[in-house]
Amino acid sequence: MAFFQMKKMILAWTFRTPVTTKYPFEPRKICPGSRGRLDIKISDCIFCTLCAKRCPTQALNVDRTNKKWHIDRLRCISCNCCVEVCPKKCLHLTGDHGIPTVTKDWETF
Amino acid sequence: MGTRTIIPFGPQHPVLPEPIHIDLVVEDEKVVEAVPSIGFIHRGLERLVEKKDYIEYVYVAERICGICSFIHGQTYCQGVEEIMKIEVPTRAKYLRTIWGELSRIHSHLLWLGLMADAFGFESLFMHSWRVREQVLDLIEATTGGRVIFGSCKVGGTRRDIPAEQMSWLLAQLETVEKEMQLIVDVFMNDNSVKHRLCGVGVISKEDAISLGAVGPTLRGSGVADDMRLLKYAAFGNLDFQPISKTDGDSYSRCAVRCAELFQSVDLIRQAAAKMPEGEIAVKVTGNPDGEFFSRVEQPRGEVVYYIKGNGTKNLTRFRARTPTFANVPPLVKMLAGCELADVPVLVLTIDPCISCTER
Amino acid sequence: MIEEQTIITVMPETLVAETRKMKEQGYRLVQICVTRLGEELQLDYTFDLNRKFVNFRFMQPKIGARVPSVSGIYWCAFTYENEISDLFGVQVDGNALDFKGNFYKTAMKHPFIQDAAPAPAAAPAKGGQ
Ligand code: SF4
Numbered sequence: 001m002a003f004f005q006m007k008k009m010i011l012a013w014t015f016r017t018p019v020t021t022k023y024p025f026e027p028r029k030i031c032p033g034s035r036g037r038l039d040i041k042i043s044d045c046i047f048c049t050l051c052a053k054r055c056p057t058q059a060l061n062v063d064r065t066n067k068k069w070h071i072d073r074l075r076c077i078s079c080n081c082c083v084e085v086c087p088k089k090c091l092h093l094t095g096d097h098g099i100p101t102v103t104k105d106w107e108t109f
Numbered sequence: 110m111g112t113r114t115i116i117p118f119g120p121q122h123p124v125l126p127e128p129i130h131i132d133l134v135v136e137d138e139k140v141v142e143a144v145p146s147i148g149f150i151h152r153g154l155e156r157l158v159e160k161k162d163y164i165e166y167v168y169v170a171e172r173i174c175g176i177c178s179f180i181h182g183q184t185y186c187q188g189v190e191e192i193m194k195i196e197v198p199t200r201a202k203y204l205r206t207i208w209g210e211l212s213r214i215h216s217h218l219l220w221l222g223l224m225a226d227a228f229g230f231e232s233l234f235m236h237s238w239r240v241r242e243q244v245l246d247l248i249e250a251t252t253g254g255r256v257i258f259g260s261c262k263v264g265g266t267r268r269d270i271p272a273e274q275m276s277w278l279l280a281q282l283e284t285v286e287k288e289m290q291l292i293v294d295v296f297m298n299d300n301s302v303k304h305r306l307c308g309v310g311v312i313s314k315e316d317a318i319s320l321g322a323v324g325p326t327l328r329g330s331g332v333a334d335d336m337r338l339l340k341y342a343a344f345g346n347l348d349f350q351p352i353s354k355t356d357g358d359s360y361s362r363c364a365v366r367c368a369e370l371f372q373s374v375d376l377i378r379q380a381a382a383k384m385p386e387g388e389i390a391v392k393v394t395g396n397p398d399g400e401f402f403s404r405v406e407q408p409r410g411e412v413v414y415y416i417k418g419n420g421t422k423n424l425t426r427f428r429a430r431t432p433t434f435a436n437v438p439p440l441v442k443m444l445a446g447c448e449l450a451d452v453p454v455l456v457l458t459i460d461p462c463i464s465c466t467e468r
Numbered sequence: 469m470i471e472e473q474t475i476i477t478v479m480p481e482t483l484v485a486e487t488r489k490m491k492e493q494g495y496r497l498v499q500i501c502v503t504r505l506g507e508e509l510q511l512d513y514t515f516d517l518n519r520k521f522v523n524f525r526f527m528q529p530k531i532g533a534r535v536p537s538v539s540g541i542y543w544c545a546f547t548y549e550n551e552i553s554d555l556f557g558v559q560v561d562g563n564a565l566d567f568k569g570n571f572y573k574t575a576m577k578h579p580f581i582q583d584a585a586p587a588p589a590a591a592p593a594k595g596g597q
């Protein structure tokens with residue numbers, strides 16, 4: 001019979017700094033390799049539309065004639081598919097996850 | 110005989126933020142009968158295969174459940190690979206094993222936390238989740254996602270774990286293991302925890318089999334059945350014996366999960382030591398034509414996918430039987446005859462994931 | 469090959485007797501699954517004993533499918549039988565715990581035997597103006 005098995009752990013943690021952070025005031029530590037927001041280096045893009053074809057959520061729309069590249073950020077699931085197929089390697093997922101938004105807009109590059 | 114009253118439990122209940130509703134017929138403080146009902150959020154994901162092609166559907170399969178996401182993806186991929194006769198590179202098999210076991214650790218830690226919360230042990234709950242956070246960090250560093258790993262695809266995996274990252278992961282696991290030991294000690298030995306778990310919700314071995322229990326619910330009743338014995342992924346090359354406890358009560362289900370935490374750490378170590386160099390994916394061409402029942406052991410138990418393809422890029426039928434669906438009848442049996450105050454604990458001992466049941 | 473899977477064709481009339489034999493041998497009911505193949509439904513009853521996989525299979529018409537319940541043998545079959553009757557409209561005779569179509573709360577009746585709605589015109593709204 002063991003009573004109050006946790007006392008050691010609880011005592012130890014009384015003297016430690018908390019593991020949680022004050023989130024909105026202190027930015028989250030981003031781990032390298034995390035899949036976050038999709039970023040494009042538009043100067044390299046050749047508007048081949050491969051990324052839009054392979055996106056499982058249809059978050060991308062590439063306009064060949066007007067040379068425009070559109071993304072719906074709320075549809076994107078950060079799956080890395082478009083990054084893998086892009087022949088010019090001009091897409092990549094950054095570690096940060098972007099800021100919250102209240103409208104569903106297409107972003108244009 | 111006292112008066113019978115019906116007390117509704119759920120679909121909104123503080124102990125379990127998931128939509129299961131149980132009508133509890135109580136007589137004084139005893140539950141005489143329980144009638145479950147689910148189906149509040151049926152998503153119809155099984156029919157989505159008609160719209161998404163079989164490669165894209167991996168993303169949907171992963172999103173069936175938020176906790177065993179990787180293993181859902183793995184089950185789906187293994188099923189399709191089996192139909193298409195794709196031989197996955199050995200390194201990819203080991204990677205799948207490692208990620209699968211990492212997700213088992215994080216799922217069991219989540220469950221331990223929820224369990225502590227269910228019997229009102231808040232500090233234990235927080236410490237379980239603190240350790241779980243470290244496991245999630247390992248997952249994020251190796252796959253890029255914390256909850257949806259997105260690293261499994263038909264034909265292999267999408268990411269590799271380089272050697273230096275692997276040694277970092279193993280070093281981190283060492284500290285996680287020490288922390289887990291402290292938490293598990295409390296669960297296994299503390300008097301107040303034992304008081305809530307021992308002898309509560311007993312399911313005999315025969316009942317567990319005839320009620321179709323799976324996973325820790327089955328193993329807690331003394332049946333050493335584990336789908337990992339099918340030797341899918343790399344389990345054929347690892348030293349693995351399923352853990353089972355014979356008492357069949359809530360305490361032994363808890364003990365099975367606690368022991369599996371350390372077993373998973375051990376399996377990851379073995380897999381890391383034996384993992385060969387090489388490719389991580391093969392190119393997939395053609396469409397699946399055939400059928401297969403794909404079975405994999407999830408943290409909650411055995412999951413069964415029935416996949417049937419007809420030679421086009423859309424599958425004819427995709428059916429998922431999630432472990433919680435199979436564990437609902439044992440839960441109903443457990444509830445009949447228990448004390449009203451034990452109901453939340455009993456509902457949690459099957460590790461319910463109602464949302465993945467409503468695929 | 470992960471595992472050997474035995475698929476046995478049975479008759480709906482002998483299903484209950486065959487299932488009873490499985491139970492006597494100590495098998496566990498893994499799942500009941502329905503697949504729509506055009507105008508027919510394929511029913512699968514899956515059993516497992518120490519990872520030996522056995523599956524009973526038979527066909528039924530899409531409309532008016534009727535099967536005897538096995539919940540008298542495996543009580544846990546009630547979840548699967550309610551599922552197939554709600555999603556596929558299979559009539560199950562003698563279910564131990566019949567929810568009478570209220571197991572799943574779906575917007576349409578028997579959604580899984582309905583033909584797919586025509587795909588929405590051009591999938592996503594086009595971005596940018
Ligand atoms: S695949 Fe790459 S190059 Fe082609 S349109 Fe997309 S971003 Fe541009």
Ligand code: SF4
Nearest residue numbers: 055076077079080082
């Ligand atoms: S990351 Fe995935 S979901 Fe997002 S735009 Fe690329 S392909 Fe689409």
